[in-house]
Amino acid sequence: MATLIARNLKTLKKSLLGKKFRDKNIGLVPTMGAIHNGHLALVKKSTNLSHVTIVTIFLNPIQFNNEEDLKNYPTSLKEDIKILTKNKVDLIFIPSRKEMYPENFSTYINLKKFDNILCGKKRKDHFSGVATVVLKLFSLINPKYAFFGEKDYQQLVIIKKLVKDFNLNVKVQSVKTVRDSQGLALSSRNKLLSTNQKIKATKINKILRKITLKNLKSQKAFSSFFKRKLNFYGISKIEYLEVRDNKSLELYSSKDIIGKSYRVFIAVKIGKVRLIDNFKIGK
Numbered sequence: 452m453a454t455l456i457a458r459n460l461k462t463l464k465k466s467l468l469g470k471k472f473r474d475k476n477i478g479l480v481p482t483m484g485a486i487h488n489g490h491l492a493l494v495k496k497s498t499n500l501s502h503v504t505i506v507t508i509f510l511n512p513i514q515f516n517n518e519e520d521l522k523n524y525p526t527s528l529k530e531d532i533k534i535l536t537k538n539k540v541d542l543i544f545i546p547s548r549k550e551m552y553p554e555n556f557s558t559y560i561n562l563k564k565f566d567n568i569l570c571g572k573k574r575k576d577h578f579s580g581v582a583t584v585v586l587k588l589f590s591l592i593n594p595k596y597a598f599f600g601e602k603d604y605q606q607l608v609i610i611k612k613l614v615k616d617f618n619l620n621v622k623v624q625s626v627k628t629v630r631d632s633q634g635l636a637l638s639s640r641n642k643l644l645s646t647n648q649k650i651k652a653t654k655i656n657k658i659l660r661k662i663t664l665k666n667l668k669s670q671k672a673f674s675s676f677f678k679r680k681l682n683f684y685g686i687s688k689i690e691y692l693e694v695r696d697n698k699s700l701e702l703y704s705s706k707d708i709i710g711k712s713y714r715v716f717i718a719v720k721i722g723k724v725r726l727i728d729n730f731k732i733g734k
């Protein structure tokens with residue numbers, strides 16, 4: 452069946468009441484556009500699990516704490532629609548900022564956990580903006596499943612907590628990070644990298660993959676060792692490089708390593724492009 456496109460709330464509501472969506476298990480894939488194979492892995496999982504799949508494309512201004520970053524975020528709407536149509540998405544929802552956040556919009560999710568570490572430390576209100584828009588999309592679309600990539604692992608943890616704390620009737624499904632042939636985690640922001648910057652970016656995964664539980668004798672020694680390695684390849688703007696518990700996101704303790712499952716988290720800037728990555732180590 453043809454892919455429907457809803458560019459406003461009225462069309463979305465009308466479509467959801469139609470035969471195609473009524474009483475169906477809806478899979479939701481929220482995106483900010485600049486669709487790549489990472490998004491398509493979410494779409495694929497959704498089409499396998501759900502009766503119908505809705506992808507949203509909305510560059511959510513309230514999750515950006517920097518105007519410049521928002522302005523430079525890659526967009527490719529025409530191409531996105533083409534790709535999603537080809538991948539048999541049932542509906543693409545492309546709301547306007549005005550409709551999502553009318554002038555008198557004043558209610559935001561305030562996170563008491565997980566948002567003052569890692570990406571939340573420097574990006575004030577970022578996760579409040581993410582949680583607010585995701586809750587809004589859940590309430591507009593009422594999906595049975597919602598799909599998020601492990602690439603944004605902190606976001607995934609926060610959304611799972613949002614669903615739990617608000618008793619939402621949505622099953623959050625995670626999908627493993629999709630990487631290119633060099634191991635670089637796919638991200639819309641990769642489109643902003645020059646060829647040389649991309650070569651640099653591939654070093655992140657190559658170097659950090661060498662981290663094992665044995666390296667974690669002390670957080671400081673481990674991070675300075677690997678930061679020096681990254682510096683060697685010209686990656687010097689490292690916002691954070693940390694190892695945290697895979698579930699609680701607590702910083703790991705060097706006394707308590709064996710049998711645990713941890714995750715390495717990194718955020719760097721290459722030129723003006725901010726990149727993040729993470730992967731599991733241990734059990």
Ligand code: PAF
Nearest residue numbers: 481482483511581584603
């Ligand atoms: O991961 C993203 O692309 C965004 O943070 C999300 C979940 C679509 C919310 O704007």
